[in-house]
Amino acid sequence: MEFILGDAIKGLVGGLLIGCSAAILLLANGRIAGISGIAGALITKSATKLRFENLAFVLGLITAPLAYSVLIEQPEIGVSTNPIMLVFAGLCVGLGTRLGSGCTSGHGVCGLSRFSPRSLASVLTFVGTAMLVASGVRMITGAPV
Amino acid sequence: MRRLIAGIAGAVFGFGLVLSDMIDPDRVLAFLTLNSGKWDPTLAFVMGGAILPMLLAWRISAQREQPFLGGEFPPRPTGGPDRKLMAGAILFGIGWGVIGLCPGPALAGLLIGGWPVALFVAAAFGGMALYQYQFTRA
Numbered sequence: 001m002e003f004i005l006g007d008a009i010k011g012l013v014g015g016l017l018i019g020c021s022a023a024i025l026l027l028a029n030g031r032i033a034g035i036s037g038i039a040g041a042l043i044t045k046s047a048t049k050l051r052f053e054n055l056a057f058v059l060g061l062i063t064a065p066l067a068y069s070v071l072i073e074q075p076e077i078g079v080s081t082n083p084i085m086l087v088f089a090g091l092c093v094g095l096g097t098r099l100g101s102g103c104t105s106g107h108g109v110c111g112l113s114r115f116s117p118r119s120l121a122s123v124l125t126f127v128g129t130a131m132l133v134a135s136g137v138r139m140i141t142g143a144p145v
Numbered sequence: 146m147r148r149l150i151a152g153i154a155g156a157v158f159g160f161g162l163v164l165s166d167m168i169d170p171d172r173v174l175a176f177l178t179l180n181s182g183k184w185d186p187t188l189a190f191v192m193g194g195a196i197l198p199m200l201l202a203w204r205i206s207a208q209r210e211q212p213f214l215g216g217e218f219p220p221r222p223t224g225g226p227d228r229k230l231m232a233g234a235i236l237f238g239i240g241w242g243v244i245g246l247c248p249g250p251a252l253a254g255l256l257i258g259g260w261p262v263a264l265f266v267a268a269a270f271g272g273m274a275l276y277q278y279q280f281t282r283a
Contacts, residue, residue: 002183007166011187014165015194021158022195023202028150030212032219033158035248040273056148058252060155065163066256075163077258078171079265080244090251090265092240094272097248099280100233101222104247105158107234108192113199114221121226122234127177129238134177137243 022109029053034106035061036097100126147214162253165191170245177242 022033031038031053038054069075080086097103100122102111107126111119162168166187175185206218241247246254246265254262 002185007185007187008190011165011167011190012194014161014163014167015191015196016198017157017161017164018191019195019198021154021161023198024150024157025154026199026202026212026218027205027209028213029147029154030214030216030218031151033154035158035252036273039248039252039270040276043270043274044277053148053151056152057155057158060152060157061159061249061252062155062255064156064159065168065253068160068163069257074257075166076169076171077254077262078169079246079254079258079261080170081261083261083264085243086261086265087268089240089244089246090268091272091275092236092243093247093251093265094269094274095276096233096236096238096240096272098233098273098276100230100237103237103249104192104241105249109195109199113196114203116222118222118224118226118230122230125231125234126238126241129235130177130242131179133239133242134174134245135179138178138180 018105019109019113022105025057026110032106032110033057034102034110036094036103037101037106040098096126150214158249159253161195162250165194167191168250168253168258170250172245173241173247173250174245177245 025031025033038057041048041050041054042058065075093103100107102119102122107119107122112123166172172185173188175181175183176188178184206212209218211217237247244265246262248269251262251266251269255266
């Protein structure tokens with residue numbers, strides 16, 4: 001294990017920002033800041049008055065990192081370039097988060113803080129599964145895909 | 146007003162993902178991979194930091210009739226974990242463990258992560274659409 005205090009502090013501060021974002025959305029708009037739920041609602045047929053609200057959230061989420069990379073520095077994004085794995089993982093994440101009613105933000109940030117048993121079960125399952133898969137991939141290939 | 150608040154919340158969320166470095170799948174995989182020899186606990190700090198303001202927010206919401214901009218607070222989900230929830234969590238975990246991207250960081254990296262992130266996001270929307278047309282009768 002490699003513990004770097006600066007990374008932990010940046011993680012904590014970044015996490016606090018994420019939590020504040022979720023808190024604002026809950027207390028002002030009465031909404032759960034679940035990214036899969038908000039993004040998924042963008043492609044449903046039933047057009048609700050929340051559609052533009054969801055769009056505004058997603059636009060903010062997409063453009064803030066772009067602004068950061070233009071104004072401050074380009075964040076490092078180390079990601080697989082295997083197209084088959086990218087498509088496979090994307091399909092799993094899209095289908096899984098809708099089937100399971102939430103992802104790291106909805107169940108993780110918003111659900112755990114509400115002491116929801118469903119969210120706790122979900123988080124333990126997806127974190128456990130992801131650890132098994134990531135560690136398995138490492139064991140077989142000696143490197144990430 | 147609701148849209149403005151939503152836009153600001155989205156931007157703060159995205160900035161938090163950049164600052165915490167969760168926008169970098171390598172960093173996320175360093176948490177998820179237990180046998181790399183250099184396990185990285187950063188994700189746990191991010192999650193802990195994010196839960197703190199929400200603990201407070203849920204307490205405030207319990208004392209209020211409705212959100213500041215009207216409407217209703219989200220109702221507490223009834224019932225415990227069911228098969229649909231668990232199947233979804235397993236499927237999501239598989240995808241997350243393979244590439245290290247979940248929906249938030251994927252969208253946050255959409256414009257700065259090059260074609261791989263864009264391809265992942267497109268496939269994720271494809272997966273969501275699949276759910277829409279296969280598992281719901283909307």
